Amino acid sequence: MKLLTRKDEMMLLAILRLDEEAALISLRELLNAQTGKSWSVGNVFVSLEKLENLTYIHSSLGAPSAKRGGRAVKFYKVTPVGLKALKDARLMQENLWDGLQDMVLKA
Amino acid sequence: MHFPQIKSHYLSLWILKRLIDPDKAALLHADFEQLYLQIRDDEGRCKALKWYIVQFIYSLIPIVRRNMEWSFSMIQTYVKIAFRNMQRQRIYTILNIGGLAVGLGMALIILLWVNNEMGFDRFHENAENLYRVVVSEILGGNEEVHFTSTAAPLGPELHTTYPEFLDVARVGSISGVVIGIGDDKNYERRIDCVDPAFFDIFTYPFIHGTPETALIHPHSLVLTESTAKRYFGSSDVLDRMVRINSQWDYKITGVIKDIPGNSHFTSRGFIPFKTLEEFGANLDRWDKFSYSVYAELVPDVDLSALNQKIHDHIRLHNENTRMTLSMQSLLDIHLHSNNIWGYGGRGDIRYLIIFSSIALFLLVAACINFMNLATARAARRAKEVALRKTVGADRSVLVRQFFGESILITLIALVLAIIIAGIALPYFNQLAGQSLTFVQLIQWKIIVGIIGISIFTGLLAGTYPALFLSAFQPAKVLNGAVGSGARHSVFRRILVSVQFILTIGLLTSTFIINRQMKFVSNQKLGFDKERVLVIRMAGAMSQHSVQIKNALMQNPQIMNISLCSNLPDNLPTSVTVNDWEGREGDFKFNAHTLTCDADMDDVLKLQMTQGRFFSNEIASDSSSGMIINEATLRVLGIEEPLGKQIMGSTIIGVVKDFHYSSLHEKIGPLLIDCTFLRKQYLAIRLRPGTGRETIESIKSVIQDIIPNQPVGWNYLDDRIDELYQADRRIGSLINVFTVLIIFVAALGLLGLASFTAESRAKEMSIRKVLGASSPVLFSLLSWEFIRWILLANIIAWPIAYMLMQRWLQNFAYRTSLDAWIFIAASLAAVIMALATVSYQVIRSVNKNPAEVLRKE
Known part of the structure; x- marks a missing residue:
């Protein structure tokens, strides 16, 4: 299993956090808020494409809205494979962190 | 609600659609639209637009990067598969690359040569405004001769009479000059006597001295750098004295950089024109013709109008003259002066055209062979194509893959070609009497030319196989019915025949030229030239x-x-x-x-x-x-x-x-x-x-x-x-090209033979089973090729006859064009063809029919 990058991990967590509302724009807002950086639309798009290609997430189209010029919104959901990948990443991280929390967090 | 009435709306959508899947692009664009509208409502249209543009550009970066990563990994697999294929079919690969490399290498050398010939005299600053005077005279009958010798007063008079002449310099030469430095005497074949304006017209760079003052004093001498070094061991020789013909002392007033090889003017020393009088010339006479006139004309001069004006100028001084004047551009001197007596004009545009077309044809022939070989072994690639298609590759991907392969092979051939050209260049120089150097390759014009030729070659060689191979239908191929393309075989045969037309034509020419050269050296001259x-x-x-x-x-x-x-x-x-x-x-x-x-x-x-x-x-x-x-x-x-x-x-x-x-x-x-x-x-x-x-x-x-x-x-x-040097050069160049074209044509034939052998294997086996003997099968298969070569003869003969007839007309005394020469050339071609195909044919004839037919 390929290791998740930090960006992928953040993206998956953001999708889980937003649950039913996970679409490109809302995800970007969340990430902007959490990281304090401005994510470009293209950046988010490419990350989502990559995760979708890896079958970590899947997308479904919502109803078309006039606000979007008659286009539908694409909503994302984490798949079981994605959840497994998140879990693996978390476990690996915990293993690495084990016994070091005190030292690092105090510093 | 409506999106702003600006074009960027459409533009951004268009760009996105180029980069990603159109459906996804539309959705992504909708996201942009939504964000834009939000910002417009909050902060106004102007800010929103600015945000939109910046955001869009920033967004393109990760998208483009991802696309590149994708295509890069695809290219990686293509290259890998191409190399595997090349390894699996080593002989084909060697034939392919070898043929292309020879074609490309020859094209490279010819490109160098053409570039050198076309660049003659172009290094002067005003080259396109420089001309020389050409005199034409009608002799008895209708014979017209052209020469550049004029009477001494003509140059200055043209300058004063016609305002089109901005500057005029006469050039006379003294041959057989002895230049003495102290007791040391040096023989110079020729030095030139030129008007001081010479160095204004021609921009030869001065190392020492100045062009304006160099030839003002009557006893001044301008040397080229290497001549100065030869005489004095150094180029810094201003004001040194030399003695010419043990009689006159000259002071060196200038040293110029060596005149480049691609100049029709090849002088090593210049003295003032006026000093010709000391050598016994009378510079006032209108009836002695020995001086060339070079002129700088006004920019964009109407040459035909000027030629008409000066046409009858000599008649002003001699009513009975049959001489007329015209101007020839400096840039035409090298290639377009073969009927003009005078300096330069050693090049000949006709030979340039002939050899360029032969080189081009050689290259095209190599490409044709590539196509032939690639399609002939299509059967072996068919399964790969079918499988790729089945798992979802569409045709454009396959086309790209096969193009990639042919371009890769071209690139390898190009590297080889550069090596071949490097090795062959000294020999070419010797044959063609050139002094081309490999360093000349490194200039943008040539590099662009090389890249152009390679892309042209890759595309030419790759198009047909790419389209042909990518068109396989997976269902048919995987069922076992490989379309080996019988309907394409006529096309292939014609391509190979065209190569043989050229081969036979060149072979005939070689025979005839060699015969004429032998005739020339055996002809009784009427005197004893030996010893x-x-x-x-x-x-x-x-x-x-x-x-x-x-x-x-x-x-x-x-x-x-x-x-x-x-x-x-x-x-x-x-x-x-x-x-x-x-x-x-x-x-x-x-x-x-x-x-x-x-x-x-x-x-x-x-x-x-x-x-x-x-x-x-x-x-x-x-x-x-x-x-x-x-x-x-x-x-x-x-x-x-x-x-x-x-x-x-x-x-x-x-x-x-x-x-x-x-x-x-x-x-x-x-x-x-x-x-x-x-x-x-x-x-x-x-x-x-x-x-x-x-x-x-x-x-x-x-x-x-x-x-x-x-x-x-x-x-x-x-x-x-030496009188026949030019002819001999043409002869040896044609010899070389003949060998090369035979090589390439043989490759083509080999490809065709293997293709035919493969596609008719079953037929041959059945015939064998039914009792046909090996010789019968052999002649059956060979006839397949020989008849095309015989057809090629019929076309090649008249072409070679006409061309050689014209070449021989250069000689007043010449051999006859006997029929046996043509027959001999054809026979040679047929024998060569038989030798080439016989291996494939014999192998296919001797195959065990059981093995071939087992698959049925």
């Missing part, structure tokens, strides 16, 4: 010519010596004969002239048909004796020529016709006189078996009389050989 040593009398030698001759006659190795104006390799002087006893009307004709002393008949072993040669005992011979050749006698139209008057002299003998110039020209009228002017050469007949030591002793005899005199010598037969 005649020729010494150019330079500097003070002509003043001491008789003394030198007498001293040399003491040498027992020397049979005879003649002092003469020229030798029968080239008689540049001619005279219009318009006065003789028995002349009818005002008939006149041109005759070549030769001046020599009474020993010339012994040196050259000339034969007299009537009368006698000059004699030292008869004093009147040297003042009024004249010998004519048989051709003159025919033109004169008189019987009993002896004792008759011609041009103020008396005819004392008629010499048997001999070739006084190359076999390109017919033997025309010739007048030989014995006056003591214009003695430029010593012609010495040596005894058989003499060698270097005789030449050394001749040198020392001359140097005893004139200390430190440099002595330049060569043999008459070598000089005569």
